Amino acid sequence: MNVERWLDIVRLRVRSLLRRGAVEREMDRELRFHLERETTQNVSRGMTRATAEAAAMRRLGGVAQIQEECREMRRASLIESSIHDLRFAGRMLRKAPAFTLAAVATLALGIGANTAIFQLLDAVRMRSLPVPDARELGLIRIAGKGGFGISNYSDNLSFPLFEEMREHQQAFSHVFAWRSGYANTRIGKGGDARRATAVEVTGDFFSTLGMQPAAGRLFRTEDDVRGCPAPTVVLSYPFWQSEFGGDYSAIGSRLTVMDHSLEIIGVTPAGFSGPEVGLHFDFALPLCSITALHFGDTAPFNRRDYSWLNVMGRLKPGWTMARASEHLQAISPGLMQATALSGYSRDSMDRYLQFRLEAVPGATGVSRLRESYDRSLWLLLGLTGLVLLIACANLSNLMLGRAWAREREFAVRLALGAGRTRLIRQTLTEGLLLAAAGAVLGLALADGLSRTIVRFLETEGSHLDLNLALDWRMLAFTAVVACVTCMLLSLAPALRAAQGHPAAAMKAGARGLTADRKRFGFQRLLVVVQVSVSLVLVAGAFLFVASFRRLVTMDPGFRAQGVLQGNFELGNQYHDDAVVRQLLDEVRATPLVESAASTTNFLIGSGMWSLVARTDAMVRDARFTWVSPGLFATLKTPILAGRDFTANDSRTAPKVAIVNEMFAQMFFPGVDPIGKTFRTFPEPDYPEAVHEVIGVVKNTRYFALQSPETAMVYEPASQFPPGYDGDKMFIRSSAPLMAVEAAVRRRIEGWRPGTGMRFQGFERTIADSLMRERLLAALSLFFGALAALLAIIGLYGVLAYNTMRRRNEIGIRMALGATRSQIVGLVLKEAAALIVVGLAIGLGGALALGQTAASLLVEISAHDPKQLGAAAVALSAAAALGSLLPARRASRLDPMHALRDE
């Protein structure tokens, strides 16, 4: 029996959903029949036709109300009423295409920007490595960025420490390591040689990650043994596809890497782009191959002060990361003791013994991007959030305006029996529709936006390989943003619609003599919020732009324009005095080259090199660089006192040094440093030595323009302790750098065929090192401008609407003799109050939020009064402009017209 009933129910539901028209007509006919029947009966009781009809109507009550109630009965399902609401909202929005377009576009921009930034955050920080049970992976590192020796400030492990740890730890079933950052490696032979990216991994790297080969096999423990008799190579999936067309015959064939022919044994799975987020690799080599491919250099495996390994482990069942970390801490003293350093100063060696290992969750891999961009991305997410907030306030204001314009419609509908909840729901549905449309468009926009930002961050040398595919986190984020947006948009108008008293609204609609204060209070509040939030954004933009400008226009102590950086691969002649000397002479003799000098360090964008220097009064580390004569001329760094190096400063001559001003002031305060001496603390390969200062140069930036100036020492390349070093060169020319590069290539190819060469403009290197600052400046400027524009539109809207509501009052004032300028003043006074309150609150906000941005600002304080003041002035100027328009329109009112036109 129940089946029959349910069929009935379903049939009726479907009918009222799909055949709305028919159902409505029937309802109409049914009631009309009723009225007729009632009328007939009344007539038969002796009434006249007209009275009978009226009585029947009276008895039945409001026809529309009954119909609505019947509809309500039929529409028992929420779906149908929601569809109805959606249709209605759609109709209302279609009727105001300009509003709808503006609203959806604003929201799409706002939501799109938020989603794009979130997408980047997601990609660099939250995505798990595409390996089974990634949660069990732990990153093992030296706590507190210990690092040591020549790779200072790193949390990587040295190979002896890795081996010692692997032997003694119990928390992980396996630990594996790979060389941190990927190696830029030469493949192919002779003229076909080019660069590819290699990741060098321990033998159990792939098996511990739990990866299955796409073809062939991956490394096993026996592929990675000391000495590496026959190193093999595993290709990445994309490299296999692009170089071998995905051909299985590639397995077993050979790839030439650094002039060695290696057997290809397999291909990694398609989705795996390596354990370092943002980097990609072309092929993997066993860690042991480093020795074979780099001229028998075993130092990386023996040296205890080379921290070059990223280490991960897979937890044993039952272990937590916290417990594993405690375990590593506990065994650290033994590990450090077993790998204790020698050849360093006492202090350094003691410091090493204090190092502790720790384990942190490694499911998301490691990422240099994360370290450098984490804060900026969160900050940008905050900025975009604020922009969306302003956009919502703006649209909410517009919707409020629409709600008032429709006040009479609402009033009429309330009077005709519409439920208040229905009105609220309809307004909310309108907001939802807008937010949803904005979110869908925003999602599409976000993809392009985030890709643009990634391209923006890429440099010639570093291709960014981020997985930006949609995932549930992004969808959830967008959905939440859209919901919050919808609430922000429509809550105020919805409540407003529900509060209306039909009678009052009808009256107010008819006679808007003065606008009531309460109703505009909320709109004013929204404008104040917009002004204050946009001041925060504009101030942020000013600060980031100022910070970037200072970086770009600062004097770094050298002139990068017209300077080319060259890298030359000399193979096993790396430290060969005669070859290195000849190389420099060849480059200098090349046409177009005005001057050239070799250096162990390119100053900006490459590593740091420190030794500890000591005088009787002072002990401190300083940055050391070994250079050929002519470096300062090439970089146009002024020599303030003393002389440059010469060919006479040879290996056998007394050790000499040129220091920068800061070093001179620190070590020899108040005296002439020329002729003074200092000692260096010993390190392996760098025995203790006495150096005589022969010159002082102007301070230059070191490592990054963002870092403050530091004490620096230059020494002659010919006195470089491990042997004459000259494979890196600064080359100055006034000719286009492309032409210079081509000329140098030709010359060197003729002199020493097969020499690998890489070139990059020094200006380019510096620009690349300012990527983050440029990105922040550009995006914050964009968002700041957008915020200001939205806020001014909001202000304009409120003033214009308000002026229109008050046109009677203004008409009366004018009729009573108020001048135009008095009327302009009236409107501007209102605007000024809003702006001033907004600015005051915004200034407080900017000061409070400045702290979070402080670490991203260079050369400027987050509370820089000049920038904050400029932001306030700029915003109020723009706002004044925005309020002048409605003020002028108010003053042009024809009083007679305004008074008559009610």
Add this chain to the structure above:
Amino acid sequence: MSKPTDLLQGTLDLLILRTLSAGPMHGWAVAACIQQVSQDVFQITQGALYPALHRLEQQGWLRGEWRKSDETGRDAKYYSLTRAGRAQLERELAQWERLSNAVGLVIRMAEE
């Protein structure tokens, strides 16, 4: 005019179902019948009648059908009980029995 809430909603449903158990009727006839049979005690607000009819139809107790009315010869919507409606009437009657008995008991006890 009495408001729909004056009549307990369940009671109105019961009255409609009981009236229709005599045979198919259109809305006006249902109202007239209830009023007549109850000797004008129940003056059903017609505003409440139609939503109730639609609700009962929607719940599958009634079936609506368009056919020529005998009195006027015009199309009218006739409601009749479905099988499920008949069973529902039985349940509601039993429920009403129990309720009125209980009320009766309480009232008599109060008289003693």
